[in-house]
Amino acid sequence: MSATHTFLDRLEERIANRRESATTPEPSWVTARRQAGAARFEALGFPTRRDEAWKYTDVRRISEGDFALAQDADFSPSTAATLVLPLDAIRLSFVDGVFSAELSDMASLPEGLGVEPLSRAMSTNHESVGGSLGRLAGVEFSPFTALNTAFADEGAVIRIGSGVVVEKPILVQFFSRANAQPVMSHPRVLIEAGARSQATVIEHYVGEEDAANFTNVVSEVLLERGAILSHYILQEASLQDAHIGSLHVDQGRDSRFTSFNINLGGALVRNDLVADLNAENAEANYYGLFFAQGRQHVDNHTLVNHNAPHTFSNENYKGILGDRARGVFNGKVIVKRDSQKIEAHQSNANLLLSDRAEIDTKPELEIYADDVKCSHGATTGQLDEEAVFALRTRGIDEQTARGLLTLAFAGEVMDKVTLDTVAERVERAVAGKLPERFNLGDLVDVATADQA
Amino acid sequence: MATEEMEQLVRREYTQGFVTDIESDTVPPGLDESVIAFISQKKGEPQWMLEWRLEAYHQWLKMKEPSWAHLNYPPIDYQGISYYSAPKKPEDRPQSLDEVDPKLLETYEKLGIPLHERAALAGVAVDAVFDSVSVTTTFKEKLGEAGVIFCSISEAIREYPELVKKYLGTVVPQGDNFFAALNSAVFTDGSFVFVPEGVTCPMELSTYFRINAANTGQFERTLIICEKQAQVSYLEGCTAPQRDENQLHAAIVELVALEDAYIKYSTVQNWYPGDEDGKGGIYNFVTKRADCRGDRSKVSWTQVETGSAITWKYPSCLLRGKDSVGEFYSVAVTNGRQQADTGTKMIHIGEGTKSTIVSKGISAGNSEQSYRGLVKIGPRAKGARNFTQCDSLLIGDRSGAHTFPYQEIGNSSATVEHEATTSKIGEDQLFYCRQRGISEEDAVNMIVNGFCKDVFQELPMEFAVEAEALLNVTLEGAVG
Secondary structure, three states: OOHHHHHHHHHHHHHHHHHHOOOOOOOHHHHHHHHHHHHHHHHHOOOOOOOHHHOOOOOHHHHOOOOEEOOOOOOOHHHHHHHOOOOOOEEEEEEOOEEOOOOOEOOOOOOOEEEEEHHHHHHHHHHHHHOOOOOOOOOOOOHHHHHHHHHOOOEEEEEEOOOOEOOOOEEEEEEEOOOOOOEEEOOEEEEEEOOOOEEEEEEEEEEOOOOOOEEEEEEEEEEOOOOEEEEEEEEEOOOOOEEEEEEEEEEOOOOEEEEEEEEOOOOEEEEEEEEEEOOOOOEEEEEEEEEEOOOOEEEEEEEEEEOOOOOEEEEEEEEEEOOOOEEEEEEEEEEOOOOOOEEEEEEEEEEEOOOOOEEEEEEEEEEOOOOEEEEEEEEEEOOOHHHHHHHHHOOOOHHHHHHHHHHHHHHHHHOOOOOHHHHHHHHHHHHHHOOOOOOHHHHHHHHHHHHO | OOHHHHHHHHOOOOOOOOOOOOOEEEOOOOOOHHHHHHHHHHOOOOHHHHHHHHHHHHHHHHOOOOOOOOOOOOOOOHHHOEOOEEEOOOOOOOOOHHHOOHHHHHHHHHHOOOHHHHHHHHOOEEEEEEOOEEEEEOOHHHHHHHOOEEEEHHHHHHHOHHHHHHHOOOOOOOOOOHHHHHHHHHOOEOEEEEEOOOOEOOOOEEEEEEOOOOOEOEOEEEEEEEOOOOEEEEEEEEEOOOOOOOEEEOOEEEEEEOOOOEEEEEEEEEOOOOOOOOOOOEEEEEEEEEEEOOOOOEEEEEEEEOOOOEEEEOOEEEEOOOOOEEEEEEEEEEOOOOEEEEOOEEEEOOOOOEEEEEEEEEEEOOOEEEEEEEEEEOOOOOOOEEEEEEEEEEEOOOOEEEEEEEEEEOOOOOEEEEEEEEEEOOHHHHHHHHHOOOOHHHHHHHHHHHHHHHHHOOOOHHHHHHHHHHHHHHHOOOOO
């Protein structure tokens, strides 16, 4: 029996066990959709290196693993406190995919904003979710979205009303516990941004050091006319976690979507970002940073579809790879026929810190219109020895010099981050991970003190 | 802009389309072991060569036609193709130009390549391949003095079997890919060049490939070997007569560069691209690969691709020797319904290896063009360096330009850079030229030629002139 079947059978059995205890049966459209997802996953099977989209990524860690389903959301608040982002935010928390009311904070939602766990949205008014859920991320996209469609039963539903400006960031936290048996979760995130609304949403993946779970998340984001959304993926999962995620964005006229995709953790990470620019003057910005070490494997696939004229996209991904880590970047821009007056720029720069690290990058353009300005660039290299030397002449020791230059390399992306808490946390994490492990904290503290 | 004028020029007939009527010695369509045996026998090949071909054929039978390229064409019926065609009297080859079939000479005249004149004036030795058999080879004596062997591959198999045996298939193995396997089984002719140690080839070598005789595939095989410190510049140019039936062309070019050797391989390809509906036209599936075996060896590919209905071609370099260098300069122009999926592979294996890729793509009309490239840096390639620039120019809103650059980097001391842009000819650029009294037509030519300059200056002089003319003919007035 193939890995796919074993995986599916085992999962179905576990899901059935869990649902038996449920009091209300699921609406029929949910059941139908689950069946479609399961059937599609069964037909596709786990991707292999023969699939072009998975050419550099081996998912056997997942397909050959045995993952249970979490039964509860017990998590020590003190541990959680050490992991969370210290932000004044609206919080929605999940522990191994199970909603935790205790760790969430949705007390004072501004008018016109709805934030609730998917399970609650489904039980209170499932019709209102039905239309948009699954609209962007169909079962065709990848075996993992199919799997998510089949088994997602928790997640976040965020609805921002027309003209609503949400001041506080909306933080969706996914905690991963160190379980005796690894668990899996298939969360689904739905964000609907109404016309001319503004908000910031953070998906934060974090967990205990020894956690070795599998997260398979699918996010769908709808931006209506003139909506502005900043979306963060801050992935700091444990170094044994497997993380597969896809983000699907549908943009209306004059909308602006900015994505920050920051990956620091995980043993096996794959992110897919897909934005459809469906009406004039829509704009998508993708900023990404990945830092992998040890034997981490981080794969980022991005796609921008310019489906309408006068649409803009800009992308900048930076990768830092040490030890025997492997990074993959695949950026694709498609300009549809008659989508004239397009500007699309894409750049990927990678820094290799070790001889055994590997990066496979592929920036692609597929263009079917002529009045376009498109460019892409990819570079891979090492720290500039002359820059190191320049710092050394100023009395900075070699380790600090290399550390500073590495941070500066990441800085180009981090400069775009508007949430200082996130930027600072990432910078500290990057500094802490450097082979030189110089103490950036001191430098930051000194700088802060100077400013004060 | 002057749409009528534009259309007129775009619709311009393929000026080099004509068919020379020479009675061919052709086998009936179809491919099996007996056809391969027939080819081998016809060529007077030794037994080992026949076995080599059959081995390739058996591998081919197990292979599937690749479908990953960004190309769209009806399935090819490999049993509907005739695999051998040669001008009559192959045993009785002409000894000098005077003996050459006057009709053939006429063909060259029409193409604007007066063989003798050109050879004499430009100092170029021409190994003209007319269909599948080398008809004439010039300057052999002069090359002989220098110790350079320049002959058809069939002759090389007969005359220098040891050399052929040693190198044939070592760069592109029989089972390398579907089209390479097919070629290995049925190749009928091509060129063989051997430059011995320390010799700089006294002249540029050139072969004009011609496809003729309706319904025959052309399976050329070229093998160039440069020993230590040897140098050669090789020119390949192609045109083909107009016809309705698709012609399959699956060539292989193998280059071997030993220590300090330098091979420059230039191509101007102008095969029949099909009519305005995309009917007819050559299917061009080529495997070109260079093996930089020796330290400090260098291979430079330069290509100007304006023809063919379908182009599937990735001239590559295996940079094995320490400090070896690979270069790829390409201009590809597609118009009408042409489709091209082309690019290069630079495989850095040795320390300090360097590669440069400059690719310029121009797509007009309803054509589709893709750059597909791979830069691979192996773990032992310390200090390897690559620079890639691929730019696309779009002319007309029905054309497509795509880039698929793969980079696989496994060494931290490597530096790899890739840049690509896609745009159309700027209105402001055109306006600037127009206000200085330059006609729109000339302005476009200037801009396009400027766009391609980086590549053209890599071409040998006489080729560069030809290439510029070719480009202008292909694109004149295609801008709107």
